[in-house]
Amino acid sequence: MAPNVHCVRHAQGHHNLSVANHQMHDPLLTPYGEEQCRNLRKTFPNIDKVDLVVASPLKRTVYTALLSFESVLKEKKLKIICLPELQETSDLPCDTGSAPDELAKEFEGKPVDLSLVNWGWNSKRMKWAPNAPAIERRAREARQWLMARPEKEIVVVSHGGYLHYLTEDWSDSARFAGTGWANTEFRSYSSSTYQADEAHFTETQESRRRRLGDEKPLDHNEATQLKRTSTNERKQETSDYLDKAAKTNDVQAIQAKV
Template sequence: MTIYIYLVRHAQGQHNVAADHTLRDPDLTALGIEQSTQLAISFPYHDRITHLISSPMRRTLRTCFYGFKNRGKGDDNGTRKPILALPELQELSTMPCDVGSSVAKLDAEFNTSEEKVVDLSELPDGWQLFKLDSNSLFAPNMDRLEKRAWQARRRLREIGQKYERDHPGQDAHIVVVSHGAFIHFLTGDWEGMTKEGQAGTDWRNAEWRVFEFVEGDEDEVRLRETEESWRRRKGDTPRLTETQQRELKTNVEKVLEEDKKEWKKVTVCFQE
């Protein structure tokens, strides 16, 4: 069977429109909420969804909440599963806008005694500050980012494989809401990541694309955009060659090192 990954970039965040990177874990703007609710209307595969997974940042969780809440198959008894928050899916930088909130704050904001909207079980205490440690897996170094992306892909595949074992003959359809820059690491597609000398993305707010795991690739755990998804976006435009992707990746690495100098100017010591 097949594991389908519906990758979604979060809707417009407050830092996107204000260009203010000092905002700590910003929420969605009014337009971002509108983009998310429109996603709930326009996304064509709600009835297929088996899992909702998100970066633990507020803007990604909120996008998932408004865009996919109460959608999909849910459990066998009809109960909707909560959104699983995976720390590996968080954004790259150490700027305040890309540093998350504590487990306690997220729990208080999203969950109630009546309803558990977000499953925070995979978030260790202090997860939001790990990236500020240069020795951490979450540090924004090229090798660490690639390893984090690999771990995220492996975890997504594990979740999909478990679903297939528990539901023989059925495909897994997993919604994953993350961040523009990190999605390039997650997919290994570097096209559109650098612009005007900065690391960014060509993914629009609330844009979604469909991916599958590359068959026979047990170690690398690579993702590839489905042909249908590619044609919907690009028509007959050919995909980039591996050589072209390697050249883009080299440029990304150079730009990332330059960007880190700017990040340090606005990175502060966080106190919860």
């Protein structure tokens, strides 16, 4: 039987505070982000049933997982599995992860499994390229990996932009900057399709009702069009930011113009 997958967007990172902070490489959580994690720990339903925690290897996602699911990690002696396929979509400095040796030093002594994080995972090239076809491929690989796990209740901590690709749901992608997911928001999914070469998620009724009430879901054509529009908008946002950064070294000027 395929597991239930509970997707979580990371807590507030320093890059979330301003456009200028997008130049920060692999930023950490803010103090408010740490507080969001403590709140999630209190409100996440049936947290004691979680039997696997998986996270993008970026520091903010790993720390979100460590702080939010501290109790279950300790009680069940679990380790957070860092899965590179869950990394964020852009190649901005804030969305580019750290080298494996730096991550090993950062999380030394903590319940974090970095065995799947190899050199080059943060290159943003080839498999890791910041374009829709590459992101869709690694999102498909991530779904297959998750659905093949023996655990029954899996938490996945990832990023606002990437979670649209993982869940194939773009229905609210314009709610925040580049994503429909709030910091530490969680949504739950079951498998609608799982085969050796394919896997798709379906959001549970309880999860949809919690965030949307009785709102009618989009049909296939509406969802496809929204995905296309949202992907193009995100690409343009990244392009605009890079153009601004190339024209000036004054990050405060960049922030003022955006």
